[in-house]
Amino acid sequence: MNLKLLTKTIIALGSLLPFFFIRHAQAITLPSSYDTIWNSQSLNSAGSMPVGGGDIGLNAWVENGDILFYVAKSGTFDENNSMLKLGRVRLSMSPNPFAMNACCFEQRLLINHGYVTFSGANSTLIKLWVDVFHPVVHVEITGSSQMNLTASFETWRTAGHQMVSGEQQQTSWGVNTSPKLPLPYQYPDTIQYNQNGILNYHANTEQPLFDFQTNAQGLSAEAKSLYNPMLNNTFGSYMVSSQLTPGAITTGKYIDTNFTAYNLISSQLSNSFKICLGTAQNQTTDLESWKSELISSTALASKEPQTDSLNWWHSFWDRSYIIINPGSSPSDAGFQVGKNYQYFRYMMGCNAFGEWPTRFNGGLFTFDPSTVSGGPSFTPDYRKWSGGTFTAQNQRLLSWPLLKSGDFDIMKAQFDYYQRITPNNRILARTYFGLNATLFSEQIDNTGLPNVYEYDANYYNGDSPRNSLYPPGIDYNDYLSYLQDTANEFVDIILQSNIYTGLNIDPYMPFIEYQLAWFDEYYTQRNGLVNGTLVIYPGSGQETYKLALNSASTVSGLRKVIADLLLVNPTYIKGNTSYYQGYLTRVPSTPLRQCPGATSLTCVSPASNYSFIENNEPTALYTVFPWGEYGLGTSTNLSYAIHAYLNDSETASWHGSVGWRQDQIWLARMGLTDMATAITTSRLADSTDYRFSAFKGPNYDWSPDINHYGSSAIGLQEQLMQTFVGDDIRLLPAWPSSWTGYFKLLAPNKTTVSANITGTDVTNLEVIPSSRLSDVIIGSS
Structure with missing residues (x-):
């Protein structure tokens, strides 16, 4: 063997x-x-x-x-x-x-x-x-x-093969061609x-x-x-x-x-x-x-x-499992939701022991590209967005649902990926900025280095060379510049794995601490402190709000990750408890504003300020998921998040039910059951794109679109059970009355929850350990 x-x-x-x-x-x-x-x-x-x-x-x-x-x-x-x-x-x-x-x-x-x-x-x-x-x-x-x-x-x-324009998308040479970039040789x-x-x-x-x-x-x-x-x-x-x-x-x-x-x-x-x-x-x-x-x-x-x-x-x-309307016809919408949720787990389970995490853009199951809608006539090796470039915004959606499903063996490949590349990214931070931190860009290869094209996309697209706003080390790219915070989600997934199971996270502490160090050390070096507070500028609200000041997705995430790190209290290798307590006080508060689409209402703001909008994602809602600052049961004003979702004229037209979009997750955490159910039902309905019910895409990425199902799985789990507020285990916070069945999911503190569901009623509830039964809340109120 x-x-x-x-x-x-x-x-x-x-x-x-x-x-x-x-x-x-x-x-x-x-x-x-x-x-x-x-x-x-x-x-x-x-x-x-x-x-x-x-x-x-x-x-x-x-x-x-x-x-x-x-x-x-x-x-x-x-x-x-x-x-x-x-x-x-x-x-x-x-x-x-x-x-x-x-x-x-x-x-x-x-x-x-x-x-x-x-x-x-x-x-x-x-x-x-x-x-x-x-x-x-x-x-x-x-x-x-x-x-x-x-x-x-x-x-x-x-035989060897000289690739043609477009074919390089399967490689890490980049999604676009340029006269300044060679076409690869296979x-x-x-x-x-x-x-x-x-x-x-x-x-x-x-x-x-x-x-x-x-x-x-x-x-x-x-x-x-x-x-x-x-x-x-x-x-x-x-x-x-x-x-x-x-x-x-x-x-x-x-x-x-x-x-x-x-x-x-x-x-x-x-x-x-x-x-x-x-x-x-x-x-x-x-x-x-x-x-x-x-x-x-x-x-x-x-x-x-x-x-x-x-x-x-x-x-x-x-x-773990979520079974919905099990005795119903295969055409029943709820039945399909439960079935295709399990098929997402199945496709992830096929790579349970891989050294590398399952790819968001097809996983191990891509097929001939010209059979994909809009696909080119290239070989079966082709997939858009590469096989060796890891896009954190997409990959994260494959990892978050594994917490509640208990699939920690599958998570290990993603954790080990960051562990392996951390030394490279420390070299980047030291080489470019003299910092004892890591520098993680958004589109990184399996080496940890920025993707060739994305690192200098504006230059390769014909713009002038870099200027002082885009120094070496920072992506010269309107979409990705200063987008350094997506790795924070993987930091928190590792910390959450400890909170769920007691996982020893000491092997991952270099990744965790040097990633957090970037924001404290880089922005202190660049801007100093104002009244003892970091000024996170230039920053980025994901790919959308560019050259941003104190992006909500960044500052809300930093507070959550640092708080979780203090809760876990691991063996530190760079800082200590006092340092992180101080760091937490230096992180700016989440900005608010009057809603662009309804100025009489207050909304979570995507940033305190920003220079331009490049993409279309409502990043203010990252304060709902993944960071849980707003949502059912929190001490914050939930209406600020709901208004941000319903009254944001900048991004509202881009809400959607396919690919990496997260609407159903946010809606579930805000208790908007009907809206969440409609999107979850659409996302987990049997495919009309391909014969197998859980092959969809390409959407924004490729087929089968694995991050489509990752996002769908998170949303379904959040409709069924929410655990992001203290010790609360909130069951059926956004569950429709038409769905019956049974489930078993994991919760923090080595807890397993199982029950039968009849509409909005819970029976045969079993919580192990039984001491956690008192933490269970039924419904959204």
């Missing part, structure tokens, strides 16, 4: 054991009506189902009688920071039980068990599953009649028959992006000391079956992309076959040892039974 991944998994599970402190005598199962069942074949890869485990994701479908699936894996970053797929597998049988005129076709995703089956004529059954604890894909075929099988591994990267993979199997891999030997980036950002002197996950990154797969031998190498074209197929063929008829596809990814210069270990670990893992993986999925579903 792959000992590195196994060891990492055991360590991760061991460190997370305290999180799973509630077990029932019999694990819950999701309603069988949540299974996705198709009785006809798909037109193309857009009609695929997700299946995965550990750190592997597959898109599986049947097309023209063939079984196909893409193979994706966490961490497959190439020289340009694309997140490449490993390849595509095609299974063809003769006589073909899946011929277009054959009977009995069914494709089923068994959500409780985490795998897919395909049924066809002659009692043929194909089980496709991924081992949660070993990086291996299993294909098991049985039938009542004998058949021949060809298992093909299809790749589109056998380096080839290596594929070959090896020991009667197919070995396919990509080994990074060049650093075109990193070399250009460090030079353009004035970091050449520091380049060798910077963490770089692209350096010598090697990833690939090995597909093998004892019943199959190498056949001819063939070529073809799927949708827009030419491919080469290496084929394993059966030497004799059989009514059962087993195929194993092992995967590996790590940074290495010893390619021969890497290949040998992949082949040997695949052979060992091929003998592993499915039992442990099944048990993991069963435990995963038992740890």
